Amino acid sequence: xxxxxxxxxxxxxxxxxxxxxxxxxxxxxxxxxxxxxxxxxxxxxxxxxxxxxxxxxxxxxxxxxxxxxxxxxxxxxxxxxxxxxxxxxxxxxxxxxxxxxxxxxxxxxxxxxxxxxxxxxxxxxxxxxxxxxxxxxxxxxxxxxxxxxxxxxxxxxxxxxxxxxxxxxxxxxxxxxxxxxxxxxxxxxxxxxxxxxxxxxxxxxxxxxxxxxxxxxxxxxxxxxxxxxxxxxxxxxxxxxxxxxxxxxxxxxxxxxxxxxxxxxxx
Amino acid sequence: xxxxxxxxxxxxxxxxxxxxxxxxxxxxxxxxxxxxxxxxxxxxxxxxxxxxxxxxxxxxxxxxxxxxxxxxxxxxxxxxxxxxxxxxxxxxxxxxxxxxxxxxxxxxxxxxxxxxxxxxxxxxxxxxxxxxxxxxxxxxxxxxxxxxxxxxxxxxxxxxxxxxxxxxxxxxxxxxxxxxxxxxxxxxxxxxxxxxxxxxxxxxxxxxxxxxxxxxxxxxxxxxxxxxxxxxxxxxxxxxxxxxxxxxxxxxxxxxxxxxxxxxxxxxxxxxxx
Numbered sequence: 001x002x003x004x005x006x007x008x009x010x011x012x013x014x015x016x017x018x019x020x021x022x023x024x025x026x027x028x029x030x031x032x033x034x035x036x037x038x039x040x041x042x043x044x045x046x047x048x049x050x051x052x053x054x055x056x057x058x059x060x061x062x063x064x065x066x067x068x069x070x071x072x073x074x075x076x077x078x079x080x081x082x083x084x085x086x087x088x089x090x091x092x093x094x095x096x097x098x099x100x101x102x103x104x105x106x107x108x109x110x111x112x113x114x115x116x117x118x119x120x121x122x123x124x125x126x127x128x129x130x131x132x133x134x135x136x137x138x139x140x141x142x143x144x145x146x147x148x149x150x151x152x153x154x155x156x157x158x159x160x161x162x163x164x165x166x167x168x169x170x171x172x173x174x175x176x177x178x179x180x181x182x183x184x185x186x187x188x189x190x191x192x193x194x195x196x197x198x199x200x201x202x203x204x205x206x207x208x209x210x211x212x213x214x215x216x217x218x219x220x221x222x223x224x225x226x227x228x229x230x231x232x233x234x235x236x237x238x239x240x241x242x243x244x245x246x247x248x249x250x251x252x253x254x255x256x257x258x259x260x261x262x263x264x265x266x267x
Numbered sequence: 268x269x270x271x272x273x274x275x276x277x278x279x280x281x282x283x284x285x286x287x288x289x290x291x292x293x294x295x296x297x298x299x300x301x302x303x304x305x306x307x308x309x310x311x312x313x314x315x316x317x318x319x320x321x322x323x324x325x326x327x328x329x330x331x332x333x334x335x336x337x338x339x340x341x342x343x344x345x346x347x348x349x350x351x352x353x354x355x356x357x358x359x360x361x362x363x364x365x366x367x368x369x370x371x372x373x374x375x376x377x378x379x380x381x382x383x384x385x386x387x388x389x390x391x392x393x394x395x396x397x398x399x400x401x402x403x404x405x406x407x408x409x410x411x412x413x414x415x416x417x418x419x420x421x422x423x424x425x426x427x428x429x430x431x432x433x434x435x436x437x438x439x440x441x442x443x444x445x446x447x448x449x450x451x452x453x454x455x456x457x458x459x460x461x462x463x464x465x466x467x468x469x470x471x472x473x474x475x476x477x478x479x480x481x482x483x484x485x486x487x488x489x490x491x492x493x494x495x496x497x498x499x500x501x502x503x504x505x506x507x508x509x510x511x512x513x514x515x516x517x518x519x520x521x522x523x524x525x526x527x528x529x530x531x532x533x534x535x536x537x538x539x540x541x
Contacts, residue, residue, distance in 0.1 A: 014382030021383075036402050090296075097297035104522050105515035106477035109492075111484060112499035112507045117321060192391040199393055200484050208394075215397040223398045231390035238389070 038221035043228075046221040050210070060229065063206035066122055067194045070129025074190060075183055077130065078137030082182075085138070086145020086175070087167070096142070103135050107193055111200045125197040132193035133186040140182025144175025173253050180245050180254040187241050191234045323504045328512060331505045340494075345513065347489040348479050351407070355414025356475045360468065362415070363422035367467075370423075371430025371460075372452060384423065392417045392478065396485060410482040417478035418471040425467025429460030462533045469525040476518055491517075 022040070029039040038046075050056040085092045085099075107128060114124035148171050156166045198208035207226055214222030245254045305325060311317065312324030335341040370377050370384070395416055396409075403409035433456050441451040457464075483492025491513055498506025 011378060011382070013378045017380050017383045018386065093292060094296040094300050097293075098300050101519055102515075104473070104518035105511060106473070106480050106518055108477050108481040108484060109495070109511050109514040112495045113511060116499060116502070116504065116507060192393060195391040195393040196481055199396060200481065211394065211397040215401055218401065220398060220401060223401070227390055227394050227398070230394045231386070234391060235386070235389040 035218060036220060038219075038224065042221040043224040046219070047225045050222075050225070056210075056225075056229075059205070059207045059209055060233070063194060063198070063208075064233070066125050066197075066206060067129060067191065069122075070126040070194070071133045071187065071190050073126065074130035074133025075137050075186060078134040078182070078186070079141050079179065081134075082138040082141025083145060086142040087171075092142070099135070099138065107132055108196050108200060111197065115201060120202060124201065125194070128197045129190045129193050132190035136185040136189060137179070137182040140178040140185070141175065144178025144182075145171055147178070148174040176250070176254040183245075184238070184241060187237060188234070191230075191237065195230060320502045320504055323508065327505045328508045331509045332512065335509070341513070344489060344491050344494045345517070348483065348491045349517075351410050351414060351479050351482070351490065352472075352475045355411045355478070356418050356472060358411065359415030359418030359475075360422045360471050363419040363467075363471070364426050364464070367423040367426025368430060368452070371427045372456065377427075377431075381427075388420050388424070392474070393481060396482065400486070405486050410479070410487070413482050414475050414478045417474045421470035421474060422464070422467040425463045425470070426460065429463030429467075430456055432463070433459050462529070462535075465525070465529045465533060469522065469529070472521050472525065473518065476514075476521060480514055 025037075026040050029037050033039075047056070050059075085096055110128060110131065111124070114127055118124040118127060152170050152174055153166065156170045161169060194206075195208060198204055198206045199211060204212065207230060210222045210226035210229075214220055214224075214226065245251070308322075308325050312322055312327075316322075332341065366384075370381060392413070396413055399409040399412050399416075403412055437455050437459060438451065441455045446454060479490065480492040480495075483490035484496050487493040491510055495507055495510030495514075498504075498510065
């Protein structure tokens with residue numbers, strides 16, 4: 001969920017196991033050459049092969065484009081829906097139980113349907129990624145709106161704020177910690193969904209092309225490259241999103257804990 | 268002042284009529300939405316607003332479910348999927364739980380291997396699938412390994428954090444009573460980290476169910492996911508929708524069982540369960 005501690009606070013012990021694993025990988029695969037476990041050198045060579053032609057940047061760009069459309073769409077829709085459910089007890093009564101049930105359908109189960117509905121272009125993938133981002137943001141925004149401390153509202157009432165002013169000055173700032181954890185959960189989850197959406201649909205062009213190529217041509221070094229890139233980009237985006245939530249006043253607002261026991265509850 | 272909580276105070280109401288009203292408010296509105304959606308779906312299908320490859324009527328979907336139930340096809344596919352989930356979950360979840368417990372209990376282990384665990388977590392689960400298929404073959408082994416990987420992290424993470432979050436004073440009480448390390452884990456650490464562990468099990472199973480459907484969509488000769496992908500290739504919309512219905516119902520049932528388990532085992536941890 002959050003970036004590993006050893007980035008924030010350098011700890012040499014954390015680096016030992018990865019280095020040992022890397023060493024073991026290098027030694028083992030060089031001593032026992034096998035198609036199933038390519039050497040690190042081959043992996044680096046495969047990366048150079050694809051990056052020199054620029055193919056890899058194209059893969060990354062395509063995947064990131066799909067992801068960012070889907071993620072932004074899902075976050076905005078999730079925030080609006082969560083805010084609506086959080087502001088109106090009637091909307092909550094009508095829709096929340098249904099949303100909770102709907103969420104239990106595993107997302108990849110929608111893939112065949114979305115492909116039939118939206119064809120084989122990018123749209124079924126973007127929709128799927130957006131669905132992945134939608135639910136965590138919705139539920140966390142809703143929880144944030146519901147958990148605004150009562151005395152905050154009372155102060156607002158004492159100052160005679162209108163509904164809109166209460167929303168802008170009190171409810172929105174107070175629910176930001178939840179919105180923040182919603183977006184962070186969403187990011188991780190929809191990045192997973194991006195990969196699922198790419199390998200489960202035929203025409204592609206994204207990073208999962210490397211996974212497919214590796215499997216079809218029996219070149220597992222390509223799979224290695226893809227795994228490392230997918231993990232690395234996911235990590236960087238996580239880090240970036242936490243940075244975004246730390247800009248200026250957002251830092252204080254989004255990390256100010258109003259009710260610790262209930263914070264960041266919804267997964 | 269406006270009332271903000273709608274569910275939590277049902278049990279505390281004294282007046283019977285008032286409580287009936289509460290239950291009605293809880294159950295009727297969502298039901299109304301479901302009826303409305305179904306009615307809209309019926310209407311759209313009956314008027315043939317969309318071609319039958321895009322939308323079929325709910326009646327046709329239910330008819331198909333009844334048909335494949337009659338031929339035993341449904342039970343067979345569902346059985347395969349559930350078996351894979353059971354095998355993969357028992358592997359991945361137990362590994363995640365044990366490792367989470369070890370890393371949570373020992374700060375030293377946490378310092379050495381914690382960061383590596385965090386790094387591996389960043390790789391999206393589905394990225395492992397092609398490598399698993401090449402190494403373990405397209406048959407059962409790769410699917411089970413895939414599901415196990417999907418189950419591993421939620422339980423690892425929840426157990427780890429749950430164990431680390433055990434209150435200091437509880438550990439001190441154990442120390443005062445002179446409990447051994449193992450006894451402390453058994454009597455203090457496990458019971459107090461049960462809520463996050465159960466939440467982890469619930470997340471693991473939800474992911475396992477998604478992973479099995481994904482693995483079967485990717486390449487299989489049985490299972491609910493296979494049934495869906497097969498229907499899609501034949502452009503049989505009723506099959507696809509029946510598959511989603513099945514997958515969704517099983518997901519809801521799994522989640523329901525675990526909520527019930529949480530409610531019975533750790534009734535004090537309502538807000539964590541959400």
